Amino acid sequence: MDYPELALHIAGQWRTQTAGGRRAVVNPATEETIAQLPLAGRDELAEAAASARRGFVQWRGKSALERCNILRTAAQNIREQAKAIAHVLTLEQGKPLAESLREVTLSADIIDFQAEEAKRLYGRLVPPRVEGILSQSVMRQPVGPVAAFTPWNFPANLPARKLASALAAGCSVVIKPAEETPGTCMLLVRAFLDAGVPPDALNMVCGDPAEVSSFLIDHPAIAKVSFTGSVAVGKLLGEQAARHVKRFTGELGGHAPVIVCDDADFPFALKQSLAAKFRNAGQVCASPIRFYVPRARFGEWSDAFVQAARALRLGDGTDPATQMGPLAHARRIEDMQRFVDDAVERGAQLLCGGHRVQRPGFFFEPTVIANAPTDSRVMRQEPFGPIAVLQPYDTLDEAIAQANALPYGLGAYAFTRDLHTAHRLGDALEAGMVGINHFGVSQPEMPFGGWKESGIGQEMGAEGLLHYTEVKTLTVGVPS
Ligand SMILES: NC(=O)C1=CN([C@@H]2O[C@H](COP(=O)(O)OP(=O)(O)OC[C@H]3O[C@@H](n4cnc5c(N)ncnc54)[C@H](O)[C@@H]3O)[C@@H](O)[C@H]2O)C=CC1
Numbered sequence: 001m002d003y004p005e006l007a008l009h010i011a012g013q014w015r016t017q018t019a020g021g022r023r024a025v026v027n028p029a030t031e032e033t034i035a036q037l038p039l040a041g042r043d044e045l046a047e048a049a050a051s052a053r054r055g056f057v058q059w060r061g062k063s064a065l066e067r068c069n070i071l072r073t074a075a076q077n078i079r080e081q082a083k084a085i086a087h088v089l090t091l092e093q094g095k096p097l098a099e100s101l102r103e104v105t106l107s108a109d110i111i112d113f114q115a116e117e118a119k120r121l122y123g124r125l126v127p128p129r130v131e132g133i134l135s136q137s138v139m140r141q142p143v144g145p146v147a148a149f150t151p152w153n154f155p156a157n158l159p160a161r162k163l164a165s166a167l168a169a170g171c172s173v174v175i176k177p178a179e180e181t182p183g184t185c186m187l188l189v190r191a192f193l194d195a196g197v198p199p200d201a202l203n204m205v206c207g208d209p210a211e212v213s214s215f216l217i218d219h220p221a222i223a224k225v226s227f228t229g230s231v232a233v234g235k236l237l238g239e240q241a242a243r244h245v246k247r248f249t250g251e252l253g254g255h256a257p258v259i260v261c262d263d264a265d266f267p268f269a270l271k272q273s274l275a276a277k278f279r280n281a282g283q284v285c286a287s288p289i290r291f292y293v294p295r296a297r298f299g300e301w302s303d304a305f306v307q308a309a310r311a312l313r314l315g316d317g318t319d320p321a322t323q324m325g326p327l328a329h330a331r332r333i334e335d336m337q338r339f340v341d342d343a344v345e346r347g348a349q350l351l352c353g354g355h356r357v358q359r360p361g362f363f364f365e366p367t368v369i370a371n372a373p374t375d376s377r378v379m380r381q382e383p384f385g386p387i388a389v390l391q392p393y394d395t396l397d398e399a400i401a402q403a404n405a406l407p408y409g410l411g412a413y414a415f416t417r418d419l420h421t422a423h424r425l426g427d428a429l430e431a432g433m434v435g436i437n438h439f440g441v442s443q444p445e446m447p448f449g450g451w452k453e454s455g456i457g458q459e460m461g462a463e464g465l466l467h468y469t470e471v472k473t474l475t476v477g478v479p480s
C-alpha cells in the first residue's frame with residue numbers, strides 16, 4: 001500500500017469532506033506532499049464528542065471478556081497489516097522502515113497486554129464494621145469518554161497506548177493524532193473498528209491542535225484527557241482539564257541523563273548509547289541526552305562516540321541502508337540549530353555535526369557537544385533531536401547530583417558492572433523509569449511515566465489501565 005486517502009472518523013462515518021478545510025501531509029525525507037488531511041470544524045468536533053458519549057454507553061455494557069476478545073482481534077489485525085502500516089508510518093514520519101515495523105508490532109503487543117488486563121480489573125470485598133451491612137465492595141469502573149492527543153514521534157505506539165488502555169477499561173475515545181502523522185493512526189482506528197469496537201466508541205479528528213483540544217476538554221461529554229507531548233502544552237491542557245476537575249494523564253518531555261561509571265563495560269555502553277541516542281533521530285521522550293563520563297576516561301568515550309556518530313548513514317527511511325532518518329518537520333531543524341548555536345556561544349565545544357544536511361528533507365547531522373555550561377539551553381530543555389551532550393565528572397555523588405538537577409524525571413540510565421552501584425543508582429536517580437546497563441525501559445508490561453514536570457500518571461502496565469477508571473465503593477445493606 002502507498003500512502004492512503006485520509007479521512008476522519010466521526011459519529012460512525014469515515015469523512016473525507018469536512019468543514020475545517022485541509023492541510024498537506026509532507027514526507028519529511030523528500031519534503032513532498034503525500035496527502036491532504038481533512039480538518040474538523042466545530043460542529044464536527046461536537047458530533048464526535050456526542051458520538052463518544054453514545055459509544056461509551058454501548059461499550060461499557062460489554063463484558064470484560066468481550067472487550068478483551070475484540071481488542072485482541074484488533075491487535076491481530078494490526079499484526080497482519082504490519083508491513084503496510086509501517087510503510088505509511090515511514091512515509092509520514094521518516095524513521096527507518098525497520099524501526100517502523102518494530103513500532104507497529106510493539107503496538108499490537110501493547111494492545112494485547114491491556115486487553116488481557118481488562119479481565120483482571122479486580123475489586124475487593126471489605127468486612128463491614130457495622131451490623132446490617134451485607135457487603136462492602138470496592139470496584140473500578142470506566143471513567144467515561146476520553147479525549148486523547150498524540151504527537152508525531154511515535155504515530156503507532158502512542159495512539160496504541162491510549163486506545164488500548166481506554167478501550168480495555170470500557171471507555172470510549174476521541175483521538176486527535178498529530179496532523180503531521182495522521183495516516184498511521186487512521187489505520188489503527190480502522191483495525192479496532194474492523195475488530196468490533198462500536199463505531200461510536202472510537203472517533204478520530206484532526207484540526208488546529210489548540211482549537212481541538214480546547215473544544216474537547218471543555219465539552220461536557222468528555223470525562224478524561226490524555227496527552228503526550230511537550231511540558232509546555234501539557235501544562236496548558238492539564239490546567240484546562242483541572243478547571244473542570246477532569247482526569248488528566250500527561251506523558252511529557254524529559255532530559256534523560258546517562259551515568260557511565262568508571263567500572264562500566266565501555267564498548268558495550270557506547271554501542272547501547274549510540275543506538276539509543278540516534279534512534280528515531282533522537283525524537284524520543286526518554287531519549288538519552290546528557291552523558292556523564294568519568295573525567296579520566298572522557299577522551300576515550302568522546303573520541304569513540306564522535307567516530308560512531310559521524311559514521312551513521314542518513315537517508316530516506318524506506319532505504320534499507322538508512323540508519324537515521326530526517327526530523328519529522330521543518331520546525332525541528334530550526335530548533336536544533338538554535339540549541340547548537342546557543343551552546344557554542346556559551347562556550348561548549350561542538351565535537352561533530354551541528355548543521356542541517358544540504359539535501360531535500362529535514363535532515364540534521366548527528367551532533368555531539370561537550371562541556372556545555374549548565375545554563376545553556378541544551379542543558380535545560382529537551383532538544384528532541386540528534387544532539388548528545390558529553391559532560392565529565394569527578395565523583396559519582398557529583399554525577400548523581402547533576403543527573404537530578406533538572407525539573408524533569410522521565411528516563412534515567414547508568415552503566416556499571418558493580419551490583420552495589422547499580423542499586424545505589426537505581427535508588428538515587430529521580431525518574432519514573434531507570435535503566436541500568438540498558439535503555440529498554442519502555443515495555444508493554446511496565447508502567448511508563450514521568451516524575452516532576454515530566455508528567456502525571458503512567459501508560460502501559462497494569463497502572464496504565466487504572467488511569468482510565470474511577471473507584472466506586474458499593475455497600476449493600478439488609479433489606480428492612
Ligand atoms: N513527549 C513526547 O513524546 C513529545 C514531545 N514533544 C516536545 O514538544 C516540543 C515541540 O514539538 P513541536 O512539534 O516542534 O511543537 P508543538 O508543540 O507544536 O507540537 C508537539 C505536539 O503537541 C501537539 N500540540 C501542540 N499544541 C497543542 C495543543 N494546544 N493541544 C493539543 N495538542 C497540541 C502537536 O499537535 C504535536 O503533536 C519538542 O521539542 C519536544 O520537546 C513533541 C512531540 C512528542
Ligand SMILES: O=Cc1ccc(S(=O)(=O)O)cc1
Nearest residue numbers: 153154157284285286442443
Ligand atoms: O516518546 C516516547 C516513547 C515512545 C515509544 C517508546 S518505545 O518505542 O516503546 O521504546 C519510547 C518512548
